[in-house]
Amino acid sequence: MPKPENEPAREYRAVSDLELDGDIIAALQAGLPSVAEHTVAAIIVEVPSYTGALTGTMGHNIENAVRMALAVFLRLAARSKHSDPGSPLAPALDAAYELGRGEARNGRTMDALLSAYRVGARVAWRELSTTAVAGGLPAPTMAKFAELVFEYIDSLSASSASGHTDELATSGRVRQRYLDRLGKDLLTGAAIEKLVASAERADWTPPDTLTAVALPVEQVRTVMVGLPNTTLQLVEDLPGVDAADTVAVLLVPDLGGSDRPRLLHALDGHDAIVGPARVWTDVLTSYRRVLRGRALPRSTDATVLDTDARLAELVLGADADALADLRHQVLAPLATLRPNTAERLAETLRAWLLHQGNRDNVAAALFVHPQTVRYRMGQLRDLYGERLDDPQTILELTVALALPAE
Incomplete structure (x- = not known):
């Protein structure tokens, strides 16, 4: 995935008049392991989403990432106004971007990540400033140093936010493609082994039953409000449906038997045709029933056609x-x-x-x-x-x- 372009200009405004002597830089670098360790510990305590998540190998990896980010920062802080204007930030920004993507994959929100950045910025500044003061850094330079710290954190958090957003968009599109593929496999009668594999690939937990429902595409959004969020939606290339028809098919989980009235109620007021509930791997038979139901005459006082209530007509009209x-x-x-x-x-x-x-x-x-x-x-x-x-x-x-x- 392409990463956002790194724009260093803003970061250099704070450093243009900042000069740190070699002793202070050396002292700051020597304290990096301790700063990284304390930063991760504070995040674990203060950000509930990370409780238990930053232990073991993962915690060690995060510590290394924090240490690397701080090392990049110190390289930036060590630059004088006469230094080469090339950006030293690219590795840290790229790492922050990947961190954002990883957080999205792990199901954590951007709020949690921003909280972690705020905690990290506070802990890092407290320890870095303590070292700088001990090294005799003058107050005006300390102010510039503080500005640089917080602008650096802003840059990292912005890069992480970009990665988080990109990952959600990408994973959402990829998962939707897998869900579409699963729906097509179900409606074409694929082998059970293939259906199970498709469900796993789409991260979709198979229900006990599925019920096929056909309705106009423009009614799907309002109907979905009352249906389980694991309902599969298919609107293109439906088997047995003319491509010119603006019809959608929903495969609704676990609303059969005594729960069928809930499904019919959710569809009330919509031009829907409802098939029978079937074992999820056999929903093709429910879909075929719906297709046959499209040929049945519709009463003027009911919009939902329940094929379970029209079985005699379906049997007699089969041939x-x-x-x-x-x-x-x-x-x-x-x-x-x-x-x-x-x-x-x-x-x-x-x-x-x-x-x-x-x-x-x-x-x-x-x-x-x-x-x-x-x-x-x-x-x-x-x-x-x-x-x-x-x-x-x-x-x-x-x-x-x-x-x-x-």
């Missing part, structure tokens, strides 16, 4: 051509009748099947007199004969007439 052929085959005895008569008899036969032959219930459903039902069923028995008592014929008629003809 529309086969259903049409079945209707044509089992209703063949009505083909010789006038269309209006055939339609009335088919409607009566459907109600007779659904109400298990109860004449009064059939009449109520059709808004006709029971005698009318008796007359029509007589016509149907003339047309079908003994087939109306055949279980196979009853099964075929029930399936063919389960839904009203379009």
Whole structure:
């Protein structure tokens, strides 16, 4: 990753009139190990985010980093106004930048890092100034020295902030790519081993179940407010969806079974189609259900289509051509009748099947007199004969007439 350009001009304003003699510089350099040790100890005590984090090898490495930063500072402080204007800060700024990136990777905020810089600046100045005073540094030079210390800390913290921001942006983009890849693997039926590997790469903890939800892209943001933050979002290259469709698919974790009403409530008021909850590695079957659900007629008083409540329609519509052929085959005895008569008899036969032959219930459903039902069923028995008592014929008629003809 490219690092920010190091601009040394500001740092040199403080040092332009600062001159430290060799004895003071030597004394400051001799105290660097102690200053580094005390700085790390103070950070551990005063910044809660670092409690327990700077022990062992990591603490030793941080001590070395602090010592290196202080050594660079002393090289800067040792420069006279006649020195080469080249920047000695680049190594320290680069190290601070990488420190910021590392903090972001470890999940610590920039607030914690800035607090650490403030503590470090205070401890370092206290010990460096004590050494400088003991070496007889005049008060005007001491003021310049203080200015240099705190401008140096400002430069380091700014470089760390840049690294922290860059790492978050980069890791966020990389993780999102991994999450997108995981979603695509789930919707294309990848092998379980590949799904597990994709989940690990994306740092995504697999839930027990996933539920597929389709809805317009522009509604995703508002819906996500009420859904788990581990919900996977897919908006491009959806299998089985035309590229011109502005549809998104959400894969929602662990809102099945008794928790399904929570999911439906979160989607209320949105144009969503909800599939069944499935074991997370088998969410492809939930997605396929959602795709079939897109072909179902929608009621005017409900925006959410719950496929669990429309299973009969989904089953009967799974092979529309086969259903049409079945209707044509089992209703063949009505083909010789006038269309209006055939339609009335088919409607009566459907109600007779659904109400298990109860004449009064059939009449109520059709808004006709029971005698009318008796007359029509007589016509149907003339047309079908003994087939109306055949279980196979009853099964075929029930399936063919389960839904009203379009």
